[in-house]
Amino acid sequence: MKKIKVRLGERSYDVLIGRGLIGDCGRIIKRLRIGTDAVVxxxxxxxxxxxxxxxxxxKRDGFTVRFELVPDSEKAKSLSTARSILNRLSRYDVxxxxxxxxxxxxxxxxxAGFVASVYRRGTPYVQIPTTLLAQxxxxxxxxxxxxxxxAKNMVGxxxxxxxxxxxxxxxxxxxxxxxxxxxxxxxxxxxxxxSALFKYVESNYAKILKLDMGSIEYVVFKSVGIKAGIIARDELDRRRVRAILNYGHTMGHAIEAASGYSGRYDHGxxxxxxxxxxxxxxxxxxxIKRSDAVKIETLIGKVGLPVAIKGIAAPKIYAAHLHDKKFTRGRNRFILAVNIGNVRIIDGVADSAVRNALRSCIDN
Ligand SMILES: NC(=O)c1ccc[n+]([C@@H]2O[C@H](COP(=O)([O-])OP(=O)(O)OC[C@H]3O[C@@H](n4cnc5c(N)ncnc54)[C@H](O)[C@@H]3O)[C@@H](O)[C@H]2O)c1
Ligand SMILES: [Zn+2]
Structure with a gap:
């Protein structure tokens, strides 16, 4: 098992990465002394x-367990689902x-994190992520x-x-x-x-896609380390540090919104x-140098992710990107790579540059 600490003073916590950890979760949680009654x-x-x-x-470690099941789709991320869980929780909580x-x-x-954040003004919670994206x-x-x-994530x-x-x-x-x-x-x-992680994926993506556990453990560990380091410097997304995690997300979110969250494109x-x-x-x-830009595009294609936007008109995506909640005073914000391993935060990219880039990625 590998361990990465997210350093946030009294809110610090560990991210544990390994195989078969679900079977060990009672023991891991018990050490934290956060309660006796688990609501999963x-x-x-x-x-x-x-x-x-x-x-x-x-149960092996003495916890009582209750399950709360929610629908399997983005629709579960709603105030109404949260409210029904909260109502049931409060009746159960005697x-x-x-x-x-x-x-x-x-x-x-x-x-679940949202429910935990508001129930009794904050109830301890544990993340057991089961998708690669969540991990x-x-x-x-x-x-x-x-x-x-x-829009997504508007209440939180x-x-x-x-x-x-x-x-x-x-x-x-x-x-x-x-x-x-x-x-x-x-x-x-x-x-x-x-850039070493990028190179690793370039050389090992086939193993990752075949679910080679060693390679997956490695990329999860490296990714978590990067995110943990960024969070520790800018927990509340206020210091232009955490913003770089939004690389690819300015237009990514716009593409999701313009498709009406129809499932045409998943988040990744x-x-x-x-x-x-x-x-x-x-x-x-x-x-960015042409060769670096090409390397990024090539890797995205090699792993089998989409390389051209299909079935959504450019003006619709452009309009959706104007509603990005990260934009301030009408200025857009892009995280742009200057090479592999380094990005810059650029506010106020000219409309024409955005439109041209977008048009060049559309294949209708
Ligand atoms: N909080 C953040 O910082 C943050 C960051 C990125 C994304 N997100 C959010 O995450 C969500 C997307 O997450 P996701 O991609 O994990 O999608 P998801 O939670 O919808 O899971 C994808 C699918 O996989 C299924 N699934 C989960 N674990 C499984 C397993 N082990 N085996 C088989 N199937 C399994 C799910 O039931 C679902 O059908 C979006 O709502 C997005 O906004 C949040
Ligand atoms: Zn994302």
Whole structure:
């Protein structure tokens, strides 16, 4: 098992990465002394796979266990789902010391973290991420939220978990599409901070796609280390440090929004397309060498992520990008690679540069 500490003073916590950790979660959580009564928030698909083993592991260490099942889709990240869980929790919570476990992908993690952040003004919670994307990204950093109809993640806060238990064996049951979604975020980490990680993925992506556990453990470990370092310097996303995690996300979010969250593109796929657009913007501004931009595009294609935007018109994506909640006073913000391993935050990229880059990535 590998361990990375997210250093946030009294809110510090460990991210544990290893194989078979779900079966050990009772012992790990017991040491934290955060309660005696576990409420596991998950969905039917993940419950079918891991309910028995997590229940056994928790009961073995003396915890009581209750499951709260939510629908399996982004729709679960809603105020109405949160409200029904909160109502049921409050009725159940008699003579108990409740803590929450988020067992699932990013959807369950964001929702369960949000519920934990508001229940009794804050209830301890544990992340047990079961998708590659959640293991490398959403389970760390404490951004918890639900969606509103106008946009995703509009109601939320920063609320850190007490521990993150990343059982890499859990991802064996994911679809190839979900593995690729996680790879998009891993490539992102390589481009923003770590050329060695980027090179590792270039040489080992075939092993990763075949679920070679050693390679997966390595890329999860490296990615978590990068994210943990960034979070420790800018927990609340105020110091222009955490912003670099949004590389590929400016247009990625716009692509997701313009497709009406229809499922045409998953989050990781949209981020891959967003990285491509960002590369074209950076090329247009002369920030990055052609060879580096090509390397990024090539790797995205090799792992099987989409390389051209299909079925959504450029003006629709352009319009959606204007609503980015990170933009201030009408100025857009792009995270642009200057080479592999380094990015710059650029505010106020000219409209024409954005439109040209976007158009060059559309294939209708
Ligand atoms: N909080 C953050 O910092 C942050 C960062 C990135 C993404 N997110 C959020 O994360 C969400 C996307 O997360 P995701 O990509 O994990 O999607 P997801 O949670 O929808 O999971 C993808 C699918 O995989 C299934 N699944 C989960 N674990 C499985 C397993 N072990 N085996 C088989 N199937 C499994 C899920 O039931 C679901 O159908 C979005 O809502 C996004 O906004 C949050
Ligand atoms: Zn992302």
């Amino acid at each position: 928030i998950t969905n039917p698909r993940v419950a079918a796979l891991y309910k028995k083993s997590i229940e056994k592991a928790l 003579n108990k010391r409740i803590f929450i476990i988020a067992l699932g992908g990013g959807v369950v993690g964001d929702l 490398v990204d959403s389970s760390i950093g404490g951004k918890v939220a639900v969606d509103l109809s106008v 806060s920063f609320y850190q978990p007490r521990v993150v238990i990343s059982d890499v064996s859990a991802i064996k049951t994911l679809s190839l599409r979900q593995i690729r979604n996680g790879l998009a975020e891993i490539i992102k980490y390589g481009v923003i901070k770590d 796929e949209a981020v891959a397309l967003g990285m491509r657009v960002a590369g074209r913007v950076a090329r247009g501004l002369g920030l």
